Amino acid sequence: MNQRELIEELENKLVELDHKGFKEKLENALRRNVSVEEIIFGAMANGMMKIGDLYEKGEYFLTDMLIATEIFREAMKKLRPLIGKSNETMKGTVVIGTVRGDIHDIGKNLVATMLEASGFKVVDLGVDVPKKKFIEAVKKHKANILALSSLLSVTVKEMEAVISELVKEKLRKQVKVIIGGLPTSETLTMEIGADAHGKDAVEAVKKCEKLVYNLRKK
Numbered sequence: 001m002n003q004r005e006l007i008e009e010l011e012n013k014l015v016e017l018d019h020k021g022f023k024e025k026l027e028n029a030l031r032r033n034v035s036v037e038e039i040i041f042g043a044m045a046n047g048m049m050k051i052g053d054l055y056e057k058g059e060y061f062l063t064d065m066l067i068a069t070e071i072f073r074e075a076m077k078k079l080r081p082l083i084g085k086s087n088e089t090m091k092g093t094v095v096i097g098t099v100r101g102d103i104h105d106i107g108k109n110l111v112a113t114m115l116e117a118s119g120f121k122v123v124d125l126g127v128d129v130p131k132k133k134f135i136e137a138v139k140k141h142k143a144n145i146l147a148l149s150s151l152l153s154v155t156v157k158e159m160e161a162v163i164s165e166l167v168k169e170k171l172r173k174q175v176k177v178i179i180g181g182l183p184t185s186e187t188l189t190m191e192i193g194a195d196a197h198g199k200d201a202v203e204a205v206k207k208c209e210k211l212v213y214n215l216r217k218k
Helices: 003-015 019-031 036-056 062-082 106-117 131-141 153-168 186-192 201-217
Strands: 093-098 121-124 145-149 176-180
Touching: 003 019, 003 036, 003 062, 019 036, 019 062, 036 062, 036 106, 036 201, 062 106, 093 106, 093 131, 106 121, 106 145, 106 176, 106 201, 121 131, 131 145, 131 153, 145 153, 145 201, 153 176, 153 186, 176 186, 176 201
Parallel strands: 093 121, 093 145, 145 176
Antiparallel strands: none
């Protein structure tokens, strides 16, 4: 079996949500010296995009997305230390987190995984993140995008506070802001001064790709 076939098998196991089969194929690919970049940006990225398409078509559901996310995140724990130091192949850097006062992370984790699969460097700050921590991370990692998540309507104002802090720190022009979560909408996006809204993980990735493209056109 050649390397192309190994990559295709690995991708198929991910799309089939076959956790055990994926782990076996991953070990086999590494033993056969398939490059880590090809595994991530070939098999795993393509697999996650196919899963996203199936989700959009209604053939896969949230539980399927969560299984795929777990498979992907487990594989990345193994592969991340093996990735080359260069970020030349990365589309951009996204700082993501659930705002202060909210500890929900399922949606955030899905978005972070899909972004990483599509070629972004993702800095996940976790949940209940205060605005100062977002600002520090944007500065430290020179983020192109700040992704704010919230599931509770009472924490929506915290999103606005983070954006206000970006303005105060004179960072707003260099970083795009995308919001997501149950209480968010296109209307809220305009009201609080964000740049985009992702209704789900698949749309969030597409919006982030567009935001980075627009940043680089300037």
